Amino acid sequence: EVQLVESGGGLVQPGGSLRLSCAASGFTFSSYDMHWVRQATGKGLEWVSAIGTAGDTYYPGSVKGRFTISRENAKNSLYLQMNSLRAGDTAVYYCARGLGGSPSSGSAFDIWGQGTMVTVSS
Amino acid sequence: QSVLTQPPSVSEAPRQRVTISCSGSSSNIGNNAVNWYQQLPGKAPKLLIYYDDLLPSGVSDRFSGSKSGTSASLAISGLQSEDEADYYCAAWDDSLNGRVVFGGGTKLTVL
Numbered sequence: 001e002v003q004l005v006e007s008g009g010g011l012v013q014p015g016g017s018l019r020l021s022c023a024a025s026g027f028t029f030s031s032y033d034m035h036w037v038r039q040a041t042g043k044g045l046e047w048v049s050a051i052g053t054a055g056d057t058y059y060p061g062s063v064k065g066r067f068t069i070s071r072e073n074a075k076n077s078l079y080l081q082m083n084s085l086r087a088g089d090t091a092v093y094y095c096a097r098g099l100g101g102s103p104s105s106g107s108a109f110d111i112w113g114q115g116t117m118v119t120v121s122s
Numbered sequence: 123q124s125v126l127t128q129p130p131s132v133s134e135a136p137r138q139r140v141t142i143s144c145s146g147s148s149s150n151i152g153n154n155a156v157n158w159y160q161q162l163p164g165k166a167p168k169l170l171i172y173y174d175d176l177l178p179s180g181v182s183d184r185f186s187g188s189k190s191g192t193s194a195s196l197a198i199s200g201l202q203s204e205d206e207a208d209y210y211c212a213a214w215d216d217s218l219n220g221r222v223v224f225g226g227g228t229k230l231t232v233l
Contacts, residue, residue, distance in 0.1 A: 035222070037167075044124065044208075044210065044224060044225075044226050044227040045159070045161075045167065045210050045212075045224045045227070046224065047212075047221065047222035047223070047224060050222065058219070058220050058221060058222075059221075060218075060221050061218065094166055094167070099172065103214070103220070103222065104214060104220050105214070106154045106155035106157075106173070106213065106214040107214075107222075108155070108157040108169055108172030108173065109157070109159070109167070109169060109212075110169045110172070110178060112166040112167055112168070113166065114166055115166055
């Protein structure tokens with residue numbers, strides 16, 4: 001079964017750090033671009049980062065310089081290192097598989113994990 | 123403010139047809155594929171339409187997508203109560219070193 005399972009969410013103080021993980025199974029992980037998408041409670045979807053099969057990375061301005069996406073193909077795993085966290089980063093974080101191989105190809109996210117909750121609060 | 127513009131809500135009666143619009147610009151919809159997602163309450167999003175008008179395996183053919191210039195549309199025919207959900211459009215945007223942009227989402231109510 002094709003599956004993505006996120007972990008690593010939790011409560012963290014403003015200015016703190018957290019590392020999210022996404023375990024992939026049921027497909028050739030190295031052949032797909034991967035993404036993180038977040039959703040604050042009651043709000044819409046917000047793209048957070050992407051990594052292509054060649055290791056190319058992309059970020060929106062809201063997280064650039066604070067978040068780092070990485071992948072470990074040997075472990076079928078995707079990561080998101082989040083530093084200097086703010087209250088506005090509070091959200092459910094989803095990892096998603098992109099169809100295109102490269103994020104800039106306009107990948108559609110065809111597989112999503114169940115999400116992991118990140119709460120930034122003192 | 124989302125880069126792609128969707129109506130916040132639409133409503134229609136069962137068995138009718140509804141369309142959801144998604145407006146962008148030349149740096150996103152005008153130059154890249156549009157994808158649509160359905161999010162049922164409390165669930166992760168699900169891919170509904172990809173590359174403007176393609177239907178993923180297992181998605182009902184009551185759903186269809188189209189694009190013209192810098193706008194795209196999602197149409198749902200033969201509305202059913204189970205279609206009540208939030209719908210999001212998304213596309214790659216070539217500006218600012220490249221990014222994925224989403225619409226703000228449209229809440230569909232089946233009356």
